[in-house]
Amino acid sequence: MAEPTAHTEAPEGHHAFPPFESQHFPSQLLWLTLTFVLLYLLMSRIALPRVAGIFAARQKRIADDLAAAQGFKERSESANAAYMKSLADARARAQAIANETRARQAAEAKANNQRLEDELNQKLAAAERSIAATRTSAMGNVGKIAEDTAAAIVERLIGVAPSAPDVARAVGEANKR
Amino acid sequence: MTVDPIHQFAIQDIVPLFTIGGRHFAFTNSALYMFIIVILVSALMIAATLPRAIVPGRLQSAAEMSYEFVANTVRASAGTEGMKFFPFVFTLFMFVLFANLIGLIPYSFTVTSQLIVTATLALVVFFIVVIYGFWRNGLKFLKLFVPKGVPVYILPAIVVIEILSFMSRPISHSVRLFANMLAGHITLQVFAGFIIMLAGFGVLGWFGAALPFILVIMLIALEFLVAFLQAYVFAILTCIYLNDAIHPGH
Numbered sequence: 001m002a003e004p005t006a007h008t009e010a011p012e013g014h015h016a017f018p019p020f021e022s023q024h025f026p027s028q029l030l031w032l033t034l035t036f037v038l039l040y041l042l043m044s045r046i047a048l049p050r051v052a053g054i055f056a057a058r059q060k061r062i063a064d065d066l067a068a069a070q071g072f073k074e075r076s077e078s079a080n081a082a083y084m085k086s087l088a089d090a091r092a093r094a095q096a097i098a099n100e101t102r103a104r105q106a107a108e109a110k111a112n113n114q115r116l117e118d119e120l121n122q123k124l125a126a127a128e129r130s131i132a133a134t135r136t137s138a139m140g141n142v143g144k145i146a147e148d149t150a151a152a153i154v155e156r157l158i159g160v161a162p163s164a165p166d167v168a169r170a171v172g173e174a175n176k177r
Numbered sequence: 178m179t180v181d182p183i184h185q186f187a188i189q190d191i192v193p194l195f196t197i198g199g200r201h202f203a204f205t206n207s208a209l210y211m212f213i214i215v216i217l218v219s220a221l222m223i224a225a226t227l228p229r230a231i232v233p234g235r236l237q238s239a240a241e242m243s244y245e246f247v248a249n250t251v252r253a254s255a256g257t258e259g260m261k262f263f264p265f266v267f268t269l270f271m272f273v274l275f276a277n278l279i280g281l282i283p284y285s286f287t288v289t290s291q292l293i294v295t296a297t298l299a300l301v302v303f304f305i306v307v308i309y310g311f312w313r314n315g316l317k318f319l320k321l322f323v324p325k326g327v328p329v330y331i332l333p334a335i336v337v338i339e340i341l342s343f344m345s346r347p348i349s350h351s352v353r354l355f356a357n358m359l360a361g362h363i364t365l366q367v368f369a370g371f372i373i374m375l376a377g378f379g380v381l382g383w384f385g386a387a388l389p390f391i392l393v394i395m396l397i398a399l400e401f402l403v404a405f406l407q408a409y410v411f412a413i414l415t416c417i418y419l420n421d422a423i424h425p426g427h
Contacts, residue, residue, distance in 0.1 A: 017183065018184075018186040018188060019186050019291050019292050019355070019359065020292065024188040026201065026202055027201070027202050027204075027205050027207070027208065028207055028208075030208075031204070031208035032211060032297055034211075035212055036211075036268065036272060039215045039268050039271070039272055040264065042219050042223065043222060043267055043268045043271070044264035044265075044268070046222075047219070047223050047226065047240075048263070048264055050223070050229070051240060051241055054226060054230075054237075055241070055244075057229070058231055
């Protein structure tokens with residue numbers, strides 16, 4: 001504080017304390033009124049309605065977006081339900097087709113088997129018949145062979161060929177035992 | 178550099194205008210700062226909200242926060258009906274807040290450190306309360322001075338006290354703001370003066386100057402708080418007084 005009163009231009013009374021200098025009051029009141037009213041008009045006419053409008057627009061935007069989101073959600077849910085339904089339908093249809101096919105194939109296979117079995121049975125029967133015929137003829141041949149063999153053995157043993165009816169009778173008796 | 182702590186409150190004529198009936202009118206430094214306040218508040222509230230962005234930028238956010246802050250204050254202390262005074266309270270709050278904050282810039286002028294300014298604002302509030310109170314409630318407004326549930330024998334004393342406290346409202350309302358601004362700025366200037374004084378004493382003085390320097394930094398932070406707080410107090414007291422005009426029954 002080298003020069004304590006350097007800035008108080010007039011040391012006498014009327015510069016005592018600036019906020020209380022009443023000679024400035026008229027100017028202060030004039031400009032305060034002007035600026036305050038101006039600011040009030042600017043705020044109440046322009047600024048505050050605009051900010052309120054911004055809030056309202058934001059609120060509306062949020063509500064609209066939420067409603068749209070709700071709509072999309074409902075649509076996706078119904079689409080999901082439709083998909084589930086068509087999936088179930090397709091599954092049921094596939095099941096039906098599979099069952100039908102399985103039944104048809106089973107029937108066809110059964111028919112095939114039946115036919116084959118019949119064929120085989122026929123063949124078997126034919127084979128058995130031919131075996132039996134063969135055996136009968138073979139058995140017939142066996143008697144003849146036995147007679148021939150017995151005649152040959154007898155001829156060798158006694159040097160005389162027995163008559164065919166004797167041999168046949170003897171073989172027949174031997175076969176009966 | 179001014180070391181005189183009072184000098185910052187001095188009003189200087191920039192353009193002398195006219196004299197009516199011995200009253201001198203001039204465009205002063207105080208008037209200049211009043212216009213700066215109007216310009217800055219308008220820049221925040223009008224220019225920054227021009228984009229009307231759904232997702233606000235920083236300044237628009239600040240404007241919206243100011244709006245909501247004051248709107249909530251009015252709604253909380255004066256009710257929904259008090260919202261008709263919202264533009265007035267908002268203007269008052271922004272005017273005082275910007276006056277206080279601009280005053281913290283070194284070498285600037287603090288409009289609210291002038292008692293005539295704060296007294297005018299407080300008287301405007303006072304007369305709005307009185308006029309609106311009688312206009313809305315008629316003579317029932319006088320119930321404001323007759324609290325319910327008070328025994329009859331002390332009622333006269335209570336009524337006198339209530340009337341006195343009501344009449345002293347503009348004084349406390351205006352002096353609180355004025356004195357806070359005045360005292361804060363004087364304190365800042367005095368401590369800042371200490372820095373310069375001590376630093377003039379050479380190297381040892383520099384160390385000595387560190388103490389007031391730290392104090393000034395802390396005081397500046399405090400003054401920012403006070404600047405906001407006093408604007409808020411001014412606005413909320415206005416709301417409470419307006420609430421009396423709207424709902425005079427205690």
